[in-house]
Amino acid sequence: MGQKSQLKNVKVLPFKTKREIVTFMKTIVAPELGVKCNFCHNMNDYSSDEKDNKIVAREMMDMVQQSNKTMNELNFHEISCWVCHRGNKHPEHPPKEK
């Protein structure tokens, strides 16, 4: 009871409980992008993928996780959204288009 949190539509994040996800979103993602929950989420249903920003966010988180595998192998500090976003929705210096 209470431990059986049902995680719905969690595909990339490694967390096991809703509490871990909410804490991560509240303390890392929202402040490092300078956004509120409704930037990515449908407030009626947080698990819904209907907002494009959530799809992009998921790809970004996957990218950060892949990057951190390399950072760990090299014994470097892990990175987070802040490295590029610096508190902005869109990085000031986005990668050049190929």
Place this chain on the structure above:
Amino acid sequence: MLLAIPRYALENGSSCILCHVNPSGGGQRNDYGIVYGMDDLPSKLPNQNSSYSGIVFSHIQVGGDGRIQSVFKTEGNVPEDLSVFPMQADIHLKTDIRKLTIGATLATLQSDLGLQIRINQNNGYLMVGMAKPSFGLKLDDHTAFTRGGNIRLVQGSHREGMPFVPTLENTEIVELGYYMGDTYFSLGYTNGFMMETTESIHGRFEYYRSIHEFNTMSGGSFLVEGDLTLIGIFGGISRGPFSWMGEVDMAENLVIDRTIASYSEIAWQVKKGFTVLGRIDFFDESVKYTEDAIRRTTFGLNYVPLPFVDIKFQIRSTQLSGRDSLKGIELLSQLHIWF
């Protein structure tokens, strides 16, 4: 009457649905609200509760609210009355089935059942069921003059507060709502809320904006039922541990002609779990007469020692407009437990 703490919405720069299942606030909390209640409100977080994320049986989430209050009253220096009474004992259930959110609340003390079926579509919803229409800030104090006001009249007026008394029951309701970025609109119809003989329509909008370190909230609402028309505006601003919130409501034909109620609260979160606040409530039963207005000044402390436990202490004094005489001092304490 479902109660909420809109100051938390203001401090988070987001609508009530951030924490509550009900889009206009109050009652059962969603996943974010449960975690917010654990991590952000209490002065101490016990380790054994650290993985709690709500009571969930299969696909049904269970919640609850319980409030007990005591009021000690003096008339001048003479102790007049001490009363201790339960205010609220509500059980909430919620389940999500595809695009449907079904919520039920049993208010055991009032024997009143609320049931809402919400069809969610993109950022909007259509809700049908048994509920109370949303008007103004749904404060966690039904004695605020913008809510139900004084149940035992201080001044002997016809009313000392707006008509949202705790004894109002849920009624058949249809409501449409929509979120557009930081703006929330809703429009609804009930089959008679206060009078039961006349349909009512109601609507509200809220707008939340964060500017640098400031969070702001502004909004308005209306409710029309027969001859009775209620219109109100509300707003607030917060920065760090400080916040101000206010509301002004106007009613036509509530008593005789035009009635005005207002609410203004300043809060300071001294440290996590401790908030001190000062509040002024004002109510004028009829703007044509100057002798029937009352003002209540409140100083209070909110203490959240543990997750899901909220303790309030308040000292309140009521004064009649244009006179120096105080109508007694009230000492109020309240224990609120939720999950």
